[in-house]
Amino acid sequence: MKLETLAIHGGNIITDNLKPVIQPITLSTTFSHQENSPVYSRASNPNRDALEKLLARLENGDEAAAFSSGNAAGMAVFQALPKGSHIIAPDDMYHGLRYQLQEIFKDQFSVSFVDLTQPENLESLVLPNTKLLWIETPSNPLLKISDIKVLSAIAKKHGIRVACDNTFATPVFQNPLELGADLVMHSSTKYLGGHSDILGGALITKTNDDFWKRIRLIQTTGGAVPAPFDCYYLVRSIKTLPYRMAGHQNNALELAHYLNSSEKVEKVYYPGLKNHTGHAIATKQMSGFGGMLSFLIQGGAEEADTMIKKLHYFSNATSLGGVESLIERRAASEGPDSTTPANLIRVSVGLENVEDLKQDLEQALK
Ligand SMILES: *Cc1c(COP(=O)(O)O)cnc(C)c1O
Numbered sequence: 001m002k003l004e005t006l007a008i009h010g011g012n013i014i015t016d017n018l019k020p021v022i023q024p025i026t027l028s029t030t031f032s033h034q035e036n037s038p039v040y041s042r043a044s045n046p047n048r049d050a051l052e053k054l055l056a057r058l059e060n061g062d063e064a065a066a067f068s069s070g071n072a073a074g075m076a077v078f079q080a081l082p083k084g085s086h087i088i089a090p091d092d093m094y095h096g097l098r099y100q101l102q103e104i105f106k107d108q109f110s111v112s113f114v115d116l117t118q119p120e121n122l123e124s125l126v127l128p129n130t131k132l133l134w135i136e137t138p139s140n141p142l143l144k145i146s147d148i149k150v151l152s153a154i155a156k157k158h159g160i161r162v163a164c165d166n167t168f169a170t171p172v173f174q175n176p177l178e179l180g181a182d183l184v185m186h187s188s189t190k191y192l193g194g195h196s197d198i199l200g201g202a203l204i205t206k207t208n209d210d211f212w213k214r215i216r217l218i219q220t221t222g223g224a225v226p227a228p229f230d231c232y233y234l235v236r237s238i239k240t241l242p243y244r245m246a247g248h249q250n251n252a253l254e255l256a257h258y259l260n261s262s263e264k265v266e267k268v269y270y271p272g273l274k275n276h277t278g279h280a281i282a283t284k285q286m287s288g289f290g291g292m293l294s295f296l297i298q299g300g301a302e303e304a305d306t307m308i309k310k311l312h313y314f315s316n317a318t319s320l321g322g323v324e325s326l327i328e329r330r331a332a333s334e335g336p337d338s339t340t341p342a343n344l345i346r347v348s349v350g351l352e353n354v355e356d357l358k359q360d361l362e363q364a365l366k
Contacts, residue, residue, distance in 0.1 A: 003058075003172065004242045011054030011235040013046060023050055025232045043220045047231035052202075054235060058171040059184050061204035063212065065219045066231060070167065070187025071096050072224035073201030077132070077163050077183060078105055079222070080214040085109050085131035090116045090146065092139045094165060094187075095334055116146040117278065119154060126158050135181065136165040138282070141294045141330045141346045143168075143269045145278025148285055152180025161211065167191070167321075172245040173288040177206045190321030191291070194237045194244055200226050244323065244351065248291025251357065252349040258358050259295050264365040266296040266343070291349045292320060294330070297365075301342040304329045308345065310364035313352055320348035325357060 001009065012023050029041040038044045048066050055064035067073040074097045081087070087101065091113040101111045112125045116135060133155040137146040152162045163183040164176035170191045176184050186192060188200035205212040219225060226234075249272070256270035271282035272289030282289060297304050308316050314327040326348040331340040349357070 006054075006057055007241050008239045010057045011050045011238065013050045013053070015046070023047070023232075023235070025228050027228055041228070042223050042225055045225075045228050045231070047228040047235070048226065051226075051231040051235050054238060055171075055186070055202050055204055058238070059166070059177055059204040060175055061177050061184065061206055062208045063216075064202055064204040065215060066188075066226050066234075067201040067203070067219065068224045068226050068230075069199050070094075070185070070189055070201035071100065073185050073187075073203050074165070075100055075104075076203060076215050076218045076222070076224070077185065078109070079218050080211055081109065081131050083108050084129060086127045086129045087111045087132045087134060088122065088125055088130060088160075089113055089134040090136050090139060090144075092142065092144060093134065093136055094140055094167075097134075097165075115144075116151060117144050119147055119150045122151060122154050126160070130158065130160050133160050133162045134165070135162065135176070136167075137174075138168045138271055138278070138290060138292065140168070140292075141269075141340055141344060143271050143276070143278070143292060143294060145271055145276075145282045145285075147281050148174075148176050148179040148181060156180065168290050168292055169286055170241065170245055170290075172242050173249070173286045173290060177204070179285055182206050182211075188234055189319065191245065191248070192234060192238055192241065192321075194241065194321060194323060196319065196322035196324065196326075198230050198233050198237070200230055200234060245288060245291070247351045248349055249288045251351065251354045252291045252293050252347075253289065254354050255347070255349055255357060255361065256293050258361065259293075262365055264298050266298055269294040292347070293349065294344055294346045296341060297343050297345055299343055301329065301331070304343050304345050305332075307364045311360055313350075313356060313360045314347065320346075322348065323351045325350035325352060 026046045031038045052064040114121045155162045162181045164181040165185045167187045184204040186202045253272045259265045260268045270293040314325045317326045318333045330344050330346045331338045
């Protein structure tokens with residue numbers, strides 16, 4: 001099955017005698033004992049099974065595990081590591097996961113945060129107890145691109161497991177397992193859900209090894225699992241994912257070019273622009289550049305906030321990946337420790353007509 005077909009048919013498990021076309025929602029938490037039937041919904045549920053099967057196939061993995069949020073999915077990877085492990089992670093790692101390593105796991109692990117866009121930085125950091133390399137590409141909010149293949153090859157040489165946060169690219173534009181990663185992580189709250197109304201996360205593994213069995217144990221016994229309703233909605237959303245991603249990327253590319261030509265804008269960060277530092281690697285490892293972009297407005301925080309207030313179609317809100325455009329001054333969201341420039345504006349480009357979006361930006365930048 002090709003991508004669009006798989007997105008529609010890959011997550012539909014029909015067991016009902018009435019033969020509905022769409023898999024119903026199974027809300028029951030418990031099931032009458034019989035062979036091959038689920039037992040209890042924390043351990044497995046037909047809607048979660050369908051979602052996991054679909055995600056595993058979309059990422060070309062062996063199995064997937066769905067969680068109640070992206071942070072819960074990431075946390076399961078850290079929880080599966082032996083105590084005393086050393087982790088290498090990007091210096092611009094998603095702040096919620098970085099916070100887990102720095103606060104929740106500070107007594108269990110040591111972590112080196114490094115700029116992974118420079119793979120030569122990696123080798124010198126490897127210790128005998130390095131167990132995990134965490135990659136996130138494109139990254140947040142500067143859309144930095146790390147070379148998954150090159151980094152994975154270095155990690156493999158040292159027996160280090162590689163996990164890649166694929167939230168920004170989605171399986172439509174990037175398949176980290178095919179580039180050498182062992183695990184893929186998603187915040188399905190973002191593009192997979194696509195309508196800003198589902199919180200969820202997922203892990204997908206290349207092989208069903210002992211590490212994965214530990215993650216499965218953490219999922220089902222730890223219990224941070226999504227409700228059947230959320231799984232149903234995710235399966236439904238993913239049917240349009242390939243088309244949504246194409247629309248997001250077309251709109252983002254056009255707005256990136258427009259902003260790049262505006263004299264009110266100092267710099268645009270979008271991997272689809274030839275002047276982006278990661279453009280060559282993005283072209284090699286991605287089949288599209290996604291729907292996220294950032295730019296530096298001329299001036300400071302005040303100019304940025306004033307511009308954002310004038311917009312009609314871009315909601316001033318955090319998060320990303322929905323059909324509606326969102327915009328925020330990123331440093332304000334990241335709090336006092338943020339190293340993001342005060343005049344950096346992050347945009348999740350939605351699926352509105354791009355001329356409307358462009359005109360809106362134009363009037364707000366005036
Ligand atoms: C949102 C996000 C997460 C965390 O996911 P939640 O669903 O909010 O818990 C992790 N990584 C990236 C890149 C994200 O954008």
